[in-house]
Amino acid sequence: MAEMGPxxxxxxxxxxxxxxxARLRAAVVPEDTERWQREPGWAGLxxxxxxxxxxxxxxxxxxxxxxxxxxxxxxxxxxxxxRMVTVSAPYVAGFLAFREVPFMVEAVERLQREQPGLxxxxxxxxxxxxxxxxxxxxxxxxxxxxxxxxxxxxxxxLHVDGLMKDELHKExxxxxxxxxxxxxxxxxxxxxxxxxxxxxxxxxxxxxISVGHRICLETAVRLVKSCCKYRIPEPIxxxxxxxx
Numbered sequence: 001m002a003e004m005g006p007x008x009x010x011x012x013x014x015x016x017x018x019x020x021x022a023r024l025r026a027a028v029v030p031e032d033t034e035r036w037q038r039e040p041g042w043a044g045l046x047x048x049x050x051x052x053x054x055x056x057x058x059x060x061x062x063x064x065x066x067x068x069x070x071x072x073x074x075x076x077x078x079x080x081x082x083r084m085v086t087v088s089a090p091y092v093a094g095f096l097a098f099r100e101v102p103f104m105v106e107a108v109e110r111l112q113r114e115q116p117g118l119x120x121x122x123x124x125x126x127x128x129x130x131x132x133x134x135x136x137x138x139x140x141x142x143x144x145x146x147x148x149x150x151x152x153x154x155x156x157x158l159h160v161d162g163l164m165k166d167e168l169h170k171e172x173x174x175x176x177x178x179x180x181x182x183x184x185x186x187x188x189x190x191x192x193x194x195x196x197x198x199x200x201x202x203x204x205x206x207x208x209i210s211v212g213h214r215i216c217l218e219t220a221v222r223l224v225k226s227c228c229k230y231r232i233p234e235p236i237x238x239x240x241x242x243x244x
Contacts, residue, residue: 009092017095018134025136027144033214034149036121048072048227049120050235051104051142053087054243061087065103066242067111068235069120075227075234079118081107082242094133097141108146122149122215122223124235129212131185131194133160143213150212151220152194153236157208161187172196173206180225185210195221203231 036044049069056062062084069079083106089099104125112119129139129152143150157165163185172183176198185194185208194210195217209221227233232240 009090014092014095017092017098020098021095021134021136021141024141024144025134028130028136028140028211029214030130030211031214031216032219034121037149037215037219042072045072045121047078047118047120048075048223048235049108049123049148050126050233050237050239051107051123052126052236052239052243053085053100053103054240055087063087063103064243065107066239067104067107068239068242069111069118070227070235070238073226075229077238079111079115080238080242081111083107096127097136097138101138101141101145104142105145108148120148122151123212124151124153124224124227124233125212126153126155126236126240128152128154128158128194128208129210131158131160131208131210133158137210137212139210139212147214149214151215151223152208152210152212153224153233154208154210155205155232157185157196161189161191161193163187163193173204176204176206179228182221192217197221197224199225199228199231199233205231207231207233 036042047069051067054064065085066082071078085103125139128137139150139152179201181198182195184192186192196206199207211217224233
């Protein structure tokens with residue numbers, strides 16, 4: 001999810017966005033709510049989605065808003081949608097959702113109208129959830145607006161609540177010896193904001209998993225691990241191929 005350069009944003013807009021985040025943040029459910037999440041082997045889970053915005057080089061605001069739905073557990077592509085959009089909201093750190101989520105919501109709603117039988121039961125989002133400056137990243141925002149379970153899957157560590165890519169963090173990364181190894185992302189506040197996960201044996205670079213909505217962290221990590229053929233989980237890998 002390449003982001004365009006920052007632009008000046010009026011203070012009133014930032015205050016409005018902060019208020020909106022706080023209002024929606026109250027609706028986040030950071031625990032399992034679905035029947036399939038409680039079933040042995042997740043027997044009821046059949047469809048996993050991935051969403052992303054890929055920006056066109058040149059800085060004119062053009063982007064490809066993509067949604068894919070994969071079958072589970074086979075991870076075969078069931079549905080693909082890629083639409084060119086014009087992004088007008090500026091990029092501001094901590095407020096990425098106001099730039100991207102409207103297009104993601106449109107993609108989910110379009111699928112619901114046109115092929116409701118393929119509606120995903122959970123979405124993986126290229127970004128963060130509760131691992132965020134105000135505890136309400138893109139995965140939370142999208143989850144609340146679509147009322148779908150969502151998981152944040154980030155490729156880079158967001159420096160928040162004392163989390164930094166310092167020597168301790170690098171040492172923890174080195175401790176991830178094989179696919180599925182994890183360590184918690186514990187902030188200076190003592191809160192566990194997410195989990196670092198090694199997605200495959202062939203890459204030592206971790207993923208940073210966080211709760212978005214209607215799923216607990218343990219289930220989110222298990223789900224992402226089960227979707228990884230390579231470092232990046234298939235729903236996100238496939239949606240990034242769509243937008244490239």
